[in-house]
Amino acid sequence: MTVELELNELMRVRRDKLAELRAKGVEPFGQxxxxxxxxxxxxxxxxxxxxxxxxxxxxxxxxxxxxxxGFANLQDLKGQIQIYVRLDDVGEExxxxxxxxxxxxxxxxxxxxxKTKKGEISVSATQVTMLSKSLRPLxxxxxxxxxxxxxxxxxxxxxxxxxxxxxxxxxxxxxxxAIRNYLDSNEFLEVETPMMQPIPxxxxxxxxxxxxxxxxxxxxxxxxPELYLKxxxxxxxxxxxxxxxxxxxxxxxxxxxxxFTMLELxxxxxxxxxMLRLTExxxxxxxxxxxGTMEIEYQGEKINLTPPWTRLPMLDAIKxxxxxxxxxxxxxxxAREAAKGLGxxxxxxxxxxxxxxxxxxxxxxxxxxxxxxxxxxxxEISPLAKRNVQDPRYTDRFELFITAREMANxxxxxxxxxxxxxxxxxxxxxxxxxxxxxxxxxxxxxxALEYGMPPAGGLGIxxxxxxxxxxxxxxxxxxxxxxxxxxxD
RNA sequence: GAGCCAUUAGCUCAGUCGGUAGAGCACCUGACUUUUAAUCAGGGUGUCGCUGGUUCGAGUCCAGCAUGGCUCACCA
Numbered sequence: 001m002t003v004e005l006e007l008n009e010l011m012r013v014r015r016d017k018l019a020e021l022r023a024k025g026v027e028p029f030g031q032x033x034x035x036x037x038x039x040x041x042x043x044x045x046x047x048x049x050x051x052x053x054x055x056x057x058x059x060x061x062x063x064x065x066x067x068x069x070g071f072a073n074l075q076d077l078k079g080q081i082q083i084y085v086r087l088d089d090v091g092e093e094x095x096x097x098x099x100x101x102x103x104x105x106x107x108x109x110x111x112x113x114x115k116t117k118k119g120e121i122s123v124s125a126t127q128v129t130m131l132s133k134s135l136r137p138l139x140x141x142x143x144x145x146x147x148x149x150x151x152x153x154x155x156x157x158x159x160x161x162x163x164x165x166x167x168x169x170x171x172x173x174x175x176x177x178a179i180r181n182y183l184d185s186n187e188f189l190e191v192e193t194p195m196m197q198p199i200p201x202x203x204x205x206x207x208x209x210x211x212x213x214x215x216x217x218x219x220x221x222x223x224x225p226e227l228y229l230k231x232x233x234x235x236x237x238x239x240x241x242x243x244x245x246x247x248x249x250x251x252x253x254x255x256x257x258x259x260f261t262m263l264e265l266x267x268x269x270x271x272x273x274x275m276l277r278l279t280e281x282x283x284x285x286x287x288x289x290x291x292g293t294m295e296i297e298y299q300g301e302k303i304n305l306t307p308p309w310t311r312l313p314m315l316d317a318i319k320x321x322x323x324x325x326x327x328x329x330x331x332x333x334x335a336r337e338a339a340k341g342l343g344x345x346x347x348x349x350x351x352x353x354x355x356x357x358x359x360x361x362x363x364x365x366x367x368x369x370x371x372x373x374x375x376x377x378x379x380e381i382s383p384l385a386k387r388n389v390q391d392p393r394y395t396d397r398f399e400l401f402i403t404a405r406e407m408a409n410x411x412x413x414x415x416x417x418x419x420x421x422x423x424x425x426x427x428x429x430x431x432x433x434x435x436x437x438x439x440x441x442x443x444x445x446x447x448a449l450e451y452g453m454p455p456a457g458g459l460g461i462x463x464x465x466x467x468x469x470x471x472x473x474x475x476x477x478x479x480x481x482x483x484x485x486x487x488x489d
Numbered sequence: 490g491a492g493c494c495a496u497u498a499g500c501u502c503a504g505u506c507g508g509u510a511g512a513g514c515a516c517c518u519g520a521c522u523u524u525u526a527a528u529c530a531g532g533g534u535g536u537c538g539c540u541g542g543u544u545c546g547a548g549u550c551c552a553g554c555a556u557g558g559c560u561c562a563c564c565a
Contacts (some may be wrong), residue, residue: 009534010499010516062525069522103515116523124523140514142526146501149557161500205564242510251490251563260565368521424531437564462565476560488556 010096010137018133026097028133033057033108040078040112044122049113054123056081057108057131060101062141070098071122074109074162075160082122083109093126103141104134104160152483165478171290172467172479176243178289179263179463182282188239189267195221195245196331202226202384204437205248208258221247226384226458227445229266230326230413233456234448241265243463254475255405258484259462265412270457271386274395276373276411279459280307282370283407287470298403298472303367309371309400314360317374321365326356328461353378353393369399371380377411383423385411386455402469410459417449 021028029064036055058076068087073080087095101107108129115121139145144161151158151165158165180190198217200207202224210219225242232240243263250256267274284305287294293303315326324338335352344358356378368374375398379387385395397411424446427439467479477483 008499013516064524064527065521065525066522066527069524071524071527073525082525085522090523114523116525118523118525120523120525122523137499137515141500142514143501147496147557149496150500152557203565246565248564250565253561253564254559256564262565409565460565465565486556 014135030131038078038079039076055110055168060105082120084122085125095130097130106132168471171471176292178286183241188241191240193225197222199440199442201442208247208249223248225264231448233268234453238268248279257476263461266456266458268454268456271412275457275459279408298333311373314374314376317364322359351380353380357381366404371402373398413456413458415453417446421446
């Protein structure tokens with residue numbers, strides 16, 4: 001970033017102070033600094049620390065001068081603590097560092113723990129060290145940084161002045177750690193598979209394209225790790241998971257970011273019902289570990305994550321919420337009539353399976369606030385899922401909805417290479433017909449299946465959406481440190 | 490991609506009917522050795538998002554553009 005040629009007065013004043021410090025032989029950008037305590041250590045253990053010498057460091061967030069003494073607040077990883085600096089205690093040179101210090105500067109303070117007569121636990125300084133001079137003014141102490149665009153573009157400022165933002169990202173970290181701990185203790189192996197793929201598979205989505213110069217080939221940023229993880233089942237790894245980024249070249253919204261984090265896991269010799277129980281257990285357990293409760297509130301709505309969760313066959317859901325009984329509808333033609341009757345825009349070669357999905361999304365999805373497993377998706381929209389034994393028009397699959405959002409997707413994995421190849425073929429035809437989100441043919445994946453993949457259950461959970469739910473965040477941008485933004489200028 | 494809304498000082502925001510640009514915090518000068526949204530006295534620091542248009546005169550009215558937010562579309 002280029003330095004602005006014209007500095008405003010606030011920035012000029014800070015640069016002047018920087019120069020004055022240097023002129024007095026004080027280096028404004030300091031070195032390694034040994035702390036003995038964090039703010040919370042002192043606040044939580046005042047009784048034992050009172051009168052003891054401590055060394056703390058942090059950012060100056062407020063300053064209250066009183067002539068030849070002054071108070072200030074110092075913010076570190078764990079919060080804030082008040083410091084008290086007296087000319088008589090620290091001497092002329094150190095006191096000048098304190099008086100010259102601006103809000104935003106990073107200071108090191110050696111001092112003694114005490115409590116003021118108003119009862120605030122504080123550190124009375126014996127030595128003040130300038131560790132980093134701040135050259136830009138921080139937003140106002142009372143309102144913080146409200147401008148949403150600036151909060152996302154300059155997250156570092158947001159994190160300094162809005163403490164609740166830091167809490168969200170600490171919670172995010174704990175959620176992911178809880179998930180890893182759960183899976184690790186259930187014999188799942190964490191693996192990493194390619195982000196750059198010659199054939200992007202495992203989901204219906206438009207990919208990002210990039211180019212490898214030395215190989216002179218186009219590569220795609222992955223839209224899902226699925227096909228690679230299942231190759232590992234073929235290889236005998238039996239229980240694998242990956243928590244990592246997917247990339248989809250689609251619109252940006254409060255629920256979508258071009259790169260987002262997914263958990264995918266596969267369990268050999270299991271099926272979608274195992275995945276259902278695992279999902280229920282994993283998410284409720286994570287809420288309990290991280291939040292200490294399974295009864296949460298999302299944007300004013302009470303959500304109860306206590307198992308068991310509702311299981312709702314997809315056709316029952318449609319009958320209940322849209323009033324259409326698809327057990328009586330057997331042809332694509334009949335399905336198109338039914339969808340039209342509901343006021344949906346219907347493509348002239350839409351299949352029965354596609355329309356079941358359309359009707360579901362329109363009439364059922366918005367109603368599913370409490371955790372609900374929707375079970376039994378049409379095979380047309382599930383090209384990687386195993387068919388149901390009783391009725392091969394459907395798959396052994398579920399999606400989990402909470403707060404009307406898809407949180408998880410799971411199925412019994414299709415391990416018949418001949419059926420899989422035919423389904424890819426259908427996708428390729430749809431692709432040729434203009435559907436650029438349809439799957440491409442992945443010959444090597446078929447090759448892997450031909451060696452034999454154990455029957456397996458597979459599961460995907462959108463981590464960002466789960467974090468939104470558990471941190472009561474209305475936008476995905478609130479749970480991503482650096483959400484995608486259009487560059488300025 | 491479409492609709493609606495927003496954009497004024499470093500930050501949070503006012504700005505009436507079109508008539509010389511405002512407040513609080515922050516900042517600067519001075520006072521003050523237990524304050525805490527410290528206090529007291531003084532000081533306004535600005536490309537009113539950008540470009541055009543209407544007008545004697547535009548922060549204000551009109552058009553276009555940019556960025557952002559929300560909703561919808563697409564999707565997880």
